[in-house]
Amino acid sequence: xxxxxxxxxxxxxxxxxxxxxxxxTIGVDQSFRDFIGERFDSLMAVEVVxxxxxxxxxxxxxxxxxxxxWFETLEKMEQFVKERLEDNVTLQAM
Amino acid sequence: MNALSQIxxxxxxxxxxxxxxxxxxxxxxxxxxxxWVDQLQSVDRPQICRYIESRLNRDGGYAWSKGMxxxxxxxxxxxxxxxxxxxxxxxxxxxxxxxxxLWDGHAYAMCAGQGADVWATHYAVRTLxxxxxxxVKEPAELLDWLSGLQCESGGLSWSxxxxxxxxxxxxxxxxxxxxxxxxxxxxxxxxxxxxxxxVQWMQAQQLECGGFRFSEAADTPCLWATYRTTATLAAxxxxxxxxxxxxAWIDSLRGPGGGFVRWQGYDCEDVWAVFCAVGSLxxxxxxxxxxxxxxxxxxxxxxxxxxxxxxxxxxAAADVLTTAATVLGGTLxxxxxxxxxxxxxxxxxxxxxGVMYMPGRGAEVRCTAWALAAGAxxxxxxxxxxxxxxxGRIQNPDGGFGFWEGRGSDMVSTAxxxxxxxxxxxxxxxxxxxxxxxxxxxxxxxxxxxxxNFPDGTPTLRSSIQALKCLRYLGHGYGDAMQALLLRHKxxxxxxxxxxxxxxDLLSTYEAMAASxxxxxxxxxxxxxxxxxxxxxxxxxxxxxxxxxGQDALSTCLGSLLRQWFxxxxxxxxxxxxS
Numbered sequence: 001x002x003x004x005x006x007x008x009x010x011x012x013x014x015x016x017x018x019x020x021x022x023x024x025t026i027g028v029d030q031s032f033r034d035f036i037g038e039r040f041d042s043l044m045a046v047e048v049v050x051x052x053x054x055x056x057x058x059x060x061x062x063x064x065x066x067x068x069x070w071f072e073t074l075e076k077m078e079q080f081v082k083e084r085l086e087d088n089v090t091l092q093a094m
Numbered sequence: 095m096n097a098l099s100q101i102x103x104x105x106x107x108x109x110x111x112x113x114x115x116x117x118x119x120x121x122x123x124x125x126x127x128x129x130w131v132d133q134l135q136s137v138d139r140p141q142i143c144r145y146i147e148s149r150l151n152r153d154g155g156y157a158w159s160k161g162m163x164x165x166x167x168x169x170x171x172x173x174x175x176x177x178x179x180x181x182x183x184x185x186x187x188x189x190x191x192x193x194x195x196l197w198d199g200h201a202y203a204m205c206a207g208q209g210a211d212v213w214a215t216h217y218a219v220r221t222l223x224x225x226x227x228x229x230v231k232e233p234a235e236l237l238d239w240l241s242g243l244q245c246e247s248g249g250l251s252w253s254x255x256x257x258x259x260x261x262x263x264x265x266x267x268x269x270x271x272x273x274x275x276x277x278x279x280x281x282x283x284x285x286x287x288x289x290x291x292x293v294q295w296m297q298a299q300q301l302e303c304g305g306f307r308f309s310e311a312a313d314t315p316c317l318w319a320t321y322r323t324t325a326t327l328a329a330x331x332x333x334x335x336x337x338x339x340x341x342a343w344i345d346s347l348r349g350p351g352g353g354f355v356r357w358q359g360y361d362c363e364d365v366w367a368v369f370c371a372v373g374s375l376x377x378x379x380x381x382x383x384x385x386x387x388x389x390x391x392x393x394x395x396x397x398x399x400x401x402x403x404x405x406x407x408x409x410a411a412a413d414v415l416t417t418a419a420t421v422l423g424g425t426l427x428x429x430x431x432x433x434x435x436x437x438x439x440x441x442x443x444x445x446x447x448g449v450m451y452m453p454g455r456g457a458e459v460r461c462t463a464w465a466l467a468a469g470a471x472x473x474x475x476x477x478x479x480x481x482x483x484x485x486g487r488i489q490n491p492d493g494g495f496g497f498w499e500g501r502g503s504d505m506v507s508t509a510x511x512x513x514x515x516x517x518x519x520x521x522x523x524x525x526x527x528x529x530x531x532x533x534x535x536x537x538x539x540x541x542x543x544x545x546x547n548f549p550d551g552t553p554t555l556r557s558s559i560q561a562l563k564c565l566r567y568l569g570h571g572y573g574d575a576m577q578a579l580l581l582r583h584k585x586x587x588x589x590x591x592x593x594x595x596x597x598x599d600l601l602s603t604y605e606a607m608a609a610s611x612x613x614x615x616x617x618x619x620x621x622x623x624x625x626x627x628x629x630x631x632x633x634x635x636x637x638x639x640x641x642x643x644g645q646d647a648l649s650t651c652l653g654s655l656l657r658q659w660f661x662x663x664x665x666x667x668x669x670x671x672x673s
Contacts, residue, residue, distance in 0.1 A: 042161060042641060043152070046597060062597045063587040063628050067640045 007056075007085075008078050014055040018047055028075040045071065052077065058084040101480070103314065103357035106440020106453055108433040110412030111420045111647060116145060116402025117452070118158055122171040123369035124393045124403040129178045130372045131386040136394065138401070143181045145401030146172045153195075154188025162673065165204045166196055170217035173225040190226040193218050197231065201239040207550035209492060209502040212243060212252050216269035216276075223276045233283055240277075241285040243270045248291030249309070252500030255491035263309045266500060267296055268322035271329055289330065296323050297335045303358065304336060304343030307445070311487070314444035317347060317356045318456075321370035324377040337378050344371050351395075352388030356454050357444060364405045364454045365396055405452050413452045414441050414461045418468035419651035422668065424658060431469075438470040439477065446499065447480035448488075457484065458498050460671060463510040466517045467668040478518050485511055486523025492535070493528030505536055505547045506671050509560035512567050513669040526568060533564050542582070543575050555583040555592045555602050559609045560671060566612070576613045580606050584618075589625030589639075599638050600629050601672055604652040607659065608667040619660060626656055648672065 008028070015023045019036065026035050032048070033040045048071055049060050058081065060067060070080040121142065128134050149156040149172050155164025156172035169189065196202045201210035202218035219236070222228045230236050242254030249262025250270040277283050299306045305315030306323040324340065327333050334340050347354045353363030354371040368389055375382050396403045396411070404411035420426060421434050441450045441461075448457030449465040462481060471477040490496060494503025495511040508529070515521040535549040536557065544553035545561035558579050562572045583590050583606070589598025590606040603625055610617050628639040635653025636645040658664040 042638070045640065061587050063585065063589060063625055063639050068642075 007081050008074065010055060011052065011074060011077055011081065014051050015048065018051050026074065028078075029073050031072055033072065052081065056081050056085060058088065101442060101444050101447070103360040103444050104440070105360065105362035106437040108435070108437035108440065109430065110414075110417040110434055110437040112409065112412045113416040113647065114398065114408070115404075116398040116400065117404050118146075118149065118168060118171050118402070119455075120365045120396065120405050121145070121402040122175050123365045124396060125175050125178045127365070127369045127372050127389055128393060130376055131382055131389050133386050133390040134178065136390055137179070138397075139179050139181070141401040143176060143179055146175050146181075154190070154192035163205060164192060166193070166202060166214045166217040166221070167204060169193070170221050173221055177225065186226040186228075190222060190228040193222045193226065193228070194231065200235055203502055203548075204497075205504075205548065205551075207546065207552070208504060208548040209490075210239070210253065211496070211500055211502040212250070212266050212269040212273070213501055215239075216273040219273045219276045223279055229280050230277055233277060233281060236277060237274075237283045237285055240270055240274055241287065244285075244287045244292065247310075248288065248295035250287075250292065253491070253502075256500070259491065261309070261311075262295060263500065264296060264299055264306060264319050264323045264326070265308065267292065268326045271326045275329055293327065293330060293332055296327060299323060300334050300336060300340065304339035304341075305358070306334075306340075312445040314357060315343075316445065317344070317354060317367050317370035317374065320344065321374045321377070324374045328377040333378065341375065341378055341380060344374055347371060348388075352390075352392035360454070362406060362454065363392060365393065365403060366405065366454055368392065405454065411452070412437065414438055414449055414465055415451060416647045418461075418464040418470075419647040421468040422464075422670075423647070423651040423654040425654070435469045438465045438468060439474065441465070442471070442477055442480070447477075447484035448498070449481075456498050459485075459488075459495050459507045459514070460497070460510045463513045463517075464670060466514060467670060481514065482518050482520055483523060485514060489524055489528070490532075491528075492532050493525060493530070494532035503532055503548075505533075505545060505551075505557045505560045506673060508532060509564055509669070509671050512564045513671070516567060516669070530565070530568050533561050533568075536561055542578055543572070544579070552593075555579065555590060556605050556671075556673070559605050563609060563612060563669065573613050573615070576609055577615050580610065580615070584621070585625075587624070588621050588628065597638075597640075598625055600635060600649055600652055601637065604656060604667070604670070607656060608669060611659070611667050612669070622656070623660060626653060626660075629653060 012023055049067060053060055070076050128137060148160055149168060151157055151164045153164055156169040157164050158168045195206040196218050198210045201215040203210045204214040219230060222230065239254060243250040243257050245251050245257045245260045245262040247260055247262050250267045251257040251261050252266050274285055301307060301315045303315060306320040307313065307315045308319045324334060349355055349363035351363045354367040355363055356367045372382055372385060372389065395407045398404055398408050417434050417438055421431055426434060441453050443450060443453060446457035448459065448462040450456060451458050451461045488499045490503045492503055495507040496502050496504060497507050515524060536545045538544050538546050538553040545558045546553050547557045562576050565572055583595050585591050585595050585598040589603040591598050592602045603622060607622060629636045631642055631645055634645050634650030636642040637649045638644060655664060655667055659667050
């Protein structure tokens with residue numbers, strides 16, 4: 001079982017390095033796009049995805065995964081990461 | 095008389111497609127014109143500032159469109175417009191550092207890694223000194239480069255290499271002189287130009303009617319040439335030989351809508367003509383307050399609600415790329431398609447026989463390729479010959495082609511020029527040996543062969559595809575290299591990525607398929623079709639599966655062409671390049 005609090009905290013910690021300390025104040029269901037404002041462009045979206053990939057050792061499928069949806073809020077990111085980590089555990093057990 | 099003089103200055107006939115989007119150049123020209131006639135109080139400053147600031151990249155430069163790389167021209171227009179609007183210029187330190195990256199050792203380029211030209215040097219130096227309050231780091235080097243712009247005729251050219259070919263142009267005179275004037279703010283730097291001969295050459299470009307032409311190679315006077323000349327002469331403390339005649343000629347170009355037209359007999363008032371007319375009249379020492387109300391009312395009609403301006407009333411402000419893309423997409427009824435092609439053909443206007451992105455602007459290599467691909471000039475022998483002659487005339491001394499006349503070479507424009515030659519079935523007048531030399535200079539690595547958009551650029555899939563296709567046109571093989579290149583950028587889930595192999599986009603995928611088709615390479619249909627499904631929307635195709643709202647006529651065109659090709663309804667994918 002993946003620890004929910006740990007994943008959430010790890011996401012905040014990883015994104016703090018990229019986006020700055022204000023990430024600590026964003027609500028779990030608040031849109032990153034709205035929170036970051038004009039600075040949040042497609043390049044930054046890719047950097048957010050890459051940061052999460054590196055932190056958790058997962059791979060995002062830019063074609064099949066709805067990146068815009070799953071990386072919109074901390075809550076959705078957490079769900080996405082947890083599912084991927086559980087998939088990895090299952091795959092390793094096979 | 096040359097072939098170009100046969101082209102009458104008339105707004106294109108036929109029905110074209112309007113993108114409905116504002117344009118950066120138009121926005122700059124609109125705001126500057128309103129500032130000149132003291133009418134800025136009527137504009138929506140916060141909205142326009144938001145539109146301009148949305149072009150700011152994180153490197154400190156500004157781009158023509160959101161998501162595109164920064165360039166010196168867009169940066170000048172954006173920062174000048176923000177200044178005109180009294181907006182607090184943010185992050186000029188970053189902008190200054192970015193401008194430093196454009197230095198090529200002698201002068202400034204539009205983008206980092208590109209060769210310098212006088213357009214870019216003017217924009218970069220003025221932004222650096224007047225907006226960023228910075229300094230040119232190597233003023234002596236720049237002065238040498240500027241000094242080298244003078245031609246045997248006395249006028250200035252686009253670069254020292256062009257000057258050795260004695261190709262002067264009043265636009266180059268403007269940009270060279272204004273770059274020097276900005277540089278002189280940081281010290282007593284004076285180029286070694288023969289000022290008397292420079293002034294005499296510019297004054298000699300005034301024709302009997304009172305208006306000016308670009309150079310001896312152009313025989314139709316226009317407001318663009320007139321503004322560049324009168325403003326340059328004023329900056330040098332002098333004036334045209336026949337100022338009163340020039341003022342009367344400008345007045346004769348005033349239209350009923352409060353604006354101006356670029357050429358005598360032209361039937362469309364536009365924002366650039368207004369900018370050039372008002373600027374010229376000011377340079378000639380005229381009082382422009384009487385124009386204020388008419389100009390202000392005219393410009394108000396060009397406003398696009400999301401914050402910028404276009405070139406004429408927004409409901410009729412069509413452009414060639416959007417129209418050509420709609421024609422190529424294959425959704426128009428035959429009658430509408432013919433009408434749209436006729437409109438595109440009308441964007442071949444006096445003095446520059448290439449096709450203009452918007453009528454009244456300047457002829458662009460890339461747009462001309464799109465226009466021909468859409469079927470323009472298919473039966474117009476004289477028009478096709480004029481395009482080829484224009485192409486030969488604007489080829490840069492380094493062998494490549496730039497965005498338009500005098501601009502530094504880049505791979506997108508060079509590949510577009512090759513595409514034009516292929517469609518015209520001739521390369522007469524183009525130096526193919528020099529062309530190949532430029533393409534090979536853009537090689538970033540030899541093994542595997544990768545290419546950048548400029549000689550010191552970053553290697554990408556699209557630049558490499560474009561280079562290999564050009565080399566193939568020039569008689570070289572490279573089928574294995576193309577296959578290996580596509581494999582390196584193939585995204586395993588579907589589509590192709592411009593950099594690396596993780597993030598696919600429609601433009602790269604289209605170019606990969608067009609290259610596969612041209613080189614007769616095997617295609618993984620399921621792989622590309624899966625990607626195509628992911629970018630297909632209810633009303634067209636998006637540029638990226640990550641942002642399906644991001645679609646326009648061009649992305650829909652490329653997606654539709656791919657779909658038709660896979661369905662066997664299209665034998666060959668047109669060679670279309672954007673970036």
